[in-house]
Amino acid sequence: GDSVTQMEGPVTLSEEAFLTINCTYTATGYPSLFWYVQYPGEGLQLLLKATKADDKGSNKGFEATYRKETTSFHLEKGSVQVSDSAVYFCALVNTGFQKLVFGTGTRLLVSP
């Protein structure tokens, strides 16, 4: 079945450091890919998405590019802030289905 694999956390960075959170997927067909973020005490929020190969999703300084050849959708940010501390979930949905398949989440801790 479809699955998503994320790097394990926590990822600990200093403010203004470069961030990469790896995400790879296994799916038949042509899934859409998402990054969701969960801040402490809150529900998941859509951060960005890409619906076809080579698309780049971006939002709030975060970016991820849909790489079909490597089945990856790595999340990057050039300069993290303390307020980016959260849990980040990579997810996919396959064509014709109504359910997201999530990775296990990666906790990001940014210190001043």
Next chain:
Amino acid sequence: NAGVMQNPRHLVRRRGQEARLRCSPMKGHSHVYWYRQLPEEGLKFMVYLQKENIIDESGMPKERFSAEFPKEGPSILRIQQVVRGDSAAYFCASSLQGDINEKLFFGSGTQLSVL
């Protein structure tokens, strides 16, 4: 415009009791999804409902679990005769049109602990 509201935030039950988890979707949303997050695992799809109808329950355990989304009122996820393995965070999400590429709005979750 209030977001997706889930209650309670924390629910403690003893083995064999019933658990009822409530989800009020965003105003105007008629599509509701339930997900479960077991410790150290990602969120797993349970069920997708549209007002008064279950559209996809392929992720629901075959026994003890049921869900409804009545014409009036919140969606309810009901777990009968809870066991320790039911301890998890249960998240509800809603959408306006039911297009999975559309943005889903998630609640803050209900943390169920079974003693």
